[in-house]
Amino acid sequence: xxxxxxxxxxxxxxxxxxxxxxxxxYGVTIHARVEELMRPRTVALGAVYxxxxxxxxxxxxxxxxxxxxPERGGRAKRHFRLLGAGESALRESALTAKRVCDTIEKSxxxxxxxxx
Amino acid sequence: xxxxxxxxxxxxRPPALLDRLLSLLLPRxxxxxVMGDLWxxxxxxGQFAAEGMRTVPHIVASRAxxxxxxxxxxxxxxxxxxxxxxxxxxxxxxxxxYMARAAIPGVLVLLALILRNVYRGEETPxxxxxxxxxxxxxxxxxxxxxxxxxxWAGMVQEGWLLRPFSYVMAALALPILCMLGTVEGxxxxxxHAGPGGVPxxxxxxxDYAAFRRRTLGRNxxxxxxxxxxxxxxxxxxxxxxxxxxPFGWSFVTGYILLTAYLWRHGAxxxxxxxxxxxxxxxxxxxxxxxxxxxxxxxxxxxxVPLFAGIITHxxxxxxxxxxAFLILLYTAAFxxxxxxxxxxxxxxxxxxxxxxxxxxxxxxx
Numbered sequence: 001x002x003x004x005x006x007x008x009x010x011x012x013x014x015x016x017x018x019x020x021x022x023x024x025x026y027g028v029t030i031h032a033r034v035e036e037l038m039r040p041r042t043v044a045l046g047a048v049y050x051x052x053x054x055x056x057x058x059x060x061x062x063x064x065x066x067x068x069x070p071e072r073g074g075r076a077k078r079h080f081r082l083l084g085a086g087e088s089a090l091r092e093s094a095l096t097a098k099r100v101c102d103t104i105e106k107s108x109x110x111x112x113x114x115x116x
Numbered sequence: 117x118x119x120x121x122x123x124x125x126x127x128x129r130p131p132a133l134l135d136r137l138l139s140l141l142l143p144r145x146x147x148x149x150v151m152g153d154l155w156x157x158x159x160x161x162g163q164f165a166a167e168g169m170r171t172v173p174h175i176v177a178s179r180a181x182x183x184x185x186x187x188x189x190x191x192x193x194x195x196x197x198x199x200x201x202x203x204x205x206x207x208x209x210x211x212x213x214y215m216a217r218a219a220i221p222g223v224l225v226l227l228a229l230i231l232r233n234v235y236r237g238e239e240t241p242x243x244x245x246x247x248x249x250x251x252x253x254x255x256x257x258x259x260x261x262x263x264x265x266x267x268w269a270g271m272v273q274e275g276w277l278l279r280p281f282s283y284v285m286a287a288l289a290l291p292i293l294c295m296l297g298t299v300e301g302x303x304x305x306x307x308h309a310g311p312g313g314v315p316x317x318x319x320x321x322x323d324y325a326a327f328r329r330r331t332l333g334r335n336x337x338x339x340x341x342x343x344x345x346x347x348x349x350x351x352x353x354x355x356x357x358x359x360x361x362p363f364g365w366s367f368v369t370g371y372i373l374l375t376a377y378l379w380r381h382g383a384x385x386x387x388x389x390x391x392x393x394x395x396x397x398x399x400x401x402x403x404x405x406x407x408x409x410x411x412x413x414x415x416x417x418x419x420v421p422l423f424a425g426i427i428t429h430x431x432x433x434x435x436x437x438x439x440a441f442l443i444l445l446y447t448a449a450f451x452x453x454x455x456x457x458x459x460x461x462x463x464x465x466x467x468x469x470x471x472x473x474x475x476x477x478x479x480x481x
Contacts, residue, residue, distance in 0.1 A: 044174065050174045050178040054178070072155045075148045
């Protein structure tokens with residue numbers, strides 16, 4: 001797994017959002033899903049765009065423009081999808097997160113999942 | 117509402133003026149998608165303006181990161197600094213350090229070039245280089261107008277203004293800034309290669325013809341840039357007669373020889389009409405490699421006078437006066453300049469290798 005790029009926490013959230021949204025992943029929906037995942041914290045729309053650009057440069061996601069729609073003032077949507085490298089990176093991050101959770105759970109038991 | 121969002125259904129529209137203003141602030145490459153998203157999230161003019169203004173800095177910063185290369189910025193900084201006089205460690209007769217005086221126009225030009233990268237639309241590399249040089253001229257003049265205003269208001273002393281001779285020297289930076297502007301970034305290479313590294317529609321013949329046109333344009337620009345440097349350097353050497361004039365004339369002679377070489381061999385050779393696909397593929401690969409070797413060497417040639425200037429200052433001001441700080445400064449400058457050129461060449465080399473692989477197909481391991 002030496003070639004799988006490591007992901008920051010925000011990158012993991014954005015990739016997870018794209019994965020869960022499927023064909024409907026674009027700026028507005030990705031931002032909403034990231035905010036859901038980060039609740040109660042709020043996220044700037046611009047931070048999501050910047051992360052999407054970075055993920056695209058790393059070759060983890062691909063994007064394409066859809067047709068313009070009237071409710072968007074005749075502007076197109078920039079859709080995103082996970083690429084192979086993105087899926088691998090997300091899987092690796094999820095496995096790491098699971099190992100972290102398992103290790104903490106061993107020490108704290110069920111208390112880990114109780115909210116403060 | 118499948119995502120639990122409060123979305124605009126299109127009945128409410130942001131005020132046209134606000135929409136236009138935000139559109140202008142957003143870089144072209146992201147404008148359509150981001151403005152569309154902002155329209156979808158529109159609730160009130162205040163929310164639209166606030167969200168838009170919060171989004172713009174992220175988009176600009178991201179675009180600056182994507183379109184600017186640290187190595188190119190480094191080279192721009194070096195050439196601007198050298199031509200505006202910041203290599204000189206001394207203090208002007210009016211009591212202003214040369215390095216500080218050069219920093220104001222230098223930083224402004226750098227900012228202008230980065231912002232130009234952020235906001236420009238699709239441009240050919242040659243046009244991009246020329247427009248970069250124009251932007252540099254405007255930024256230098258704007259900086260001097262601003263400093264002139266401060267001098268007029270009595271807020272700073274006159275020594276902060278560039279001397280008339282500095283303008284001649286600054287003009288020497290323009291051809292190199294122009295050439296730095298023509299460097300193709302990752303976005304250009306992706307466009308030439310087509311999606312997935314596959315040459316664009318039109319086939320190999322059209323692809324090679326487009327490549328040849330680009331090399332012709334670049335070669336002409338390079339020769340014009342060399343001609344400007346030869347003319348300006350000769351003028352400075354002839355009128356100022358500096359101590360280093362013999363070295364200066366040898367550089368001018370070298371640049372004349374380089375121009376003659378580029379005239380003869382600088383552009384890619386045309387493909388024969390009867391060339392088979394295999395022959396064309398081989399020619400394309402050979403020419404890409406040859407062009408890369410030539411341009412790789414050119415980057416070193418462009419900065420030979422700057423290397424010489426740094427070494428001169430290192431010996432005269434650093435070693436000659438036993439100033440440890442200046443020795444360290446000029447050694448770091450020398451290494452930094454060499455590092456930036458090596459990085460530009462390495463990035464270009466990576467792009468060329470990928471391109472050759474896409475044209476020739478994967479090579480056996």
